[in-house]
Amino acid sequence: MTSKKLDAFLSKNLKELREQGLYNEIDVIEGPNGPIITIEGKELINMSSNNYLGFANDERLKEKANEATNRYGVGAGAVRTINGTQTIHEELEEKLAQFKHTEAAVAFQSGFNCNMGAISAVMNKNDAILSDELNHASIIDGCRLSGAKVIRINHQDMDDLRTKAKEATESGQYEKIMYITDGVFSMDGDVAKLPEIVEIAEEFDLITYVDDAHGSGVMGKGAGTVKHFDLSDKVDFQMGTLSKAVGVVGGYVAGKKELIDWLKVRARPFLFSTSLTPGAAAACKEALEIMMNSTKENETLWENSDYLKKGLKELGFDIGHSQTPITPCIIGDENLTQKFSKRLKEEGVYAKSIVFPTVPRGTGRVRNMPSAAHTIEMLDTVLEVYKKVGKELAVIK
Known part of the structure; x- marks a missing residue:
């Protein structure tokens, strides 16, 4: 028999995390972690990898x-x-x-x-x-x-x-x-x-x-x-x-x-x-x-980063004060942040939500990680999806 106290602890706390929008669902990638990934048979533009230079594959x-x-x-x-x-x-x-x-x-x-x-x-x-x-x-x-x-x-x-x-x-x-x-x-x-x-x-x-x-x-x-x-x-x-x-x-x-x-x-x-x-x-x-x-991959990374930031800012998203390719779209509310990320995924863009305890409460964001492996066409698609979901959820006007 396993511990009843452990069972009660886990059940109570997992329920609370889910209710507060703080439970992190783990997605499984079917194949390499590149600019395009496949999850549950669906191809998605990947904006959540730390694979800055595309070297993972x-x-x-x-x-x-x-x-x-x-x-x-x-x-x-x-x-x-x-x-x-x-x-x-x-x-x-x-x-x-x-x-x-x-x-x-x-x-x-x-x-x-x-x-x-x-x-x-x-x-x-x-x-x-x-x-x-x-x-x-x-x-x-x-x-x-x-x-x-x-x-x-x-x-x-x-x-x-x-x-x-x-x-x-x-x-x-x-x-x-x-x-x-x-x-x-x-x-x-x-x-x-x-x-x-x-x-x-x-x-x-x-x-x-x-x-x-x-x-x-x-x-x-x-x-x-x-x-x-x-x-x-x-x-x-x-x-x-x-x-x-x-x-x-x-x-x-x-x-x-x-x-x-x-x-x-x-x-x-x-x-x-x-x-x-x-x-x-x-x-x-x-x-x-x-x-x-060679600085080829590094230069492409920065070009893609600047392009994405400019596009998101022009759409009206709060992207903070990043000085690097890391590009957060700050939403605030945890549940809205999770919903925003889910809608992006449904529209073909994989951009993971980041909420408490990784960031302070009330500062939930969807973090974008452009890489040297992304094309401008991919980033244009990302921006179109952000525009659609941002307006749908009233994150932008």
Whole structure:
């Protein structure tokens, strides 16, 4: 017999989520995750993928993944520190360091694992972490795991950062103080104020940590947000994912060689999880090669992004203040947001609703993620559908 208390807990809370428009239905894609996807036999224009450069189904990456699988096997067979480090893993990390303009880099199994492992490997209960209030959930969890005192900083508020950095430093309570921020914020698409952040960090000797999951492959002609501001030698931790613009799976931290050496002996996900599959590592390496040798996909991404934003804005949608391809259409009410997304899907556009707890209550939005793989014709169809559904639901006039 299973627990009656567990059954009651699940039944009550799932019912409440559904009533409040907060229950997330998981759709299953029948085939690759490209600009057009198939769900339940219906083709939809896909506006919800993080596949910024279209690499997830790129023939060049698939070829390298298959070659590596044939050479090394389908799995690494062990954790990195026992005998799960193959030459392809070292080659990937060397390429990552070149890509991020750092001395070294270490690959993890996911971006979430990076933040869980890297933060807690360096920060502890004797330290403090200054954290932007809109940082990703993996940063929040990584900070909690470290045991450090977490001090929330108002979003992108440099005066608040300076004040709290000064207070934390002058208190004498902490051995080390870190400031951690997303490079690109995933829900609104705004970019961290890295020049000001670095200035404040140098004044108060803060450790700087930039989560560039949505910046790598997008900002700085692909090299990321830190490179966009030419601050590669000023930021201690450059963290990123290999599952968004890179198109595969995994994550990485790039920085000084001593930092990477330390993470390889103290970051728990690195120590206690089997390493990336050889095929994934080889595909990631190929994506990095492509980005380092050409800006073609990056330029197309930005052209498509600008085109979509202009169209949505002219239709009267509130698209916030995004500085990146991330393009939210802010609806507000959770149930209306869910209904809006459902109607888009019925009309052939897959754009997922984002509601609490991912974003604050009352700020529900449908988030659009244009990619280099979209055509202008696809985006024109998206705009026509947005116009129809927006007027039907009185979101626009």
